[in-house]
Amino acid sequence: MTMTSGQALILIFLIALMTLFTRALPFLLFPQGKETPAFVRYLGKVLPCAVMGMLIIYCLKGVSVFSAPYGAPELISVAAVILLHKWKHSTLLSIGGGTLLYMFFIQFVFI
Numbered sequence: 362m363t364m365t366s367g368q369a370l371i372l373i374f375l376i377a378l379m380t381l382f383t384r385a386l387p388f389l390l391f392p393q394g395k396e397t398p399a400f401v402r403y404l405g406k407v408l409p410c411a412v413m414g415m416l417i418i419y420c421l422k423g424v425s426v427f428s429a430p431y432g433a434p435e436l437i438s439v440a441a442v443i444l445l446h447k448w449k450h451s452t453l454l455s456i457g458g459g460t461l462l463y464m465f466f467i468q469f470v471f472i
Contacts, residue, residue, distance in 0.1 A: 438459045438466065439459065
């Protein structure tokens, strides 16, 4: 089943509208000058760490330590992410550097 041009335009418009709505919703719920509820402040503190932990588990769930390369590219890349972050305190640099290192390892070293 294919979409017509009109259907595609309506779909794009709806996606843009929903994206705008989700971006504006926090400003509508918590206007400037109104105190943010304690529960929302709490979530703002704990969710970033929880999300990063879940992403780490998701990324490493398929690693087999019982067959070659025994998780070496993943372990080295995770260590590189940690070291880069401790060194430069830049999330973008640490995640990007670890990703590039991992891709280098699986493409050229651990073939």
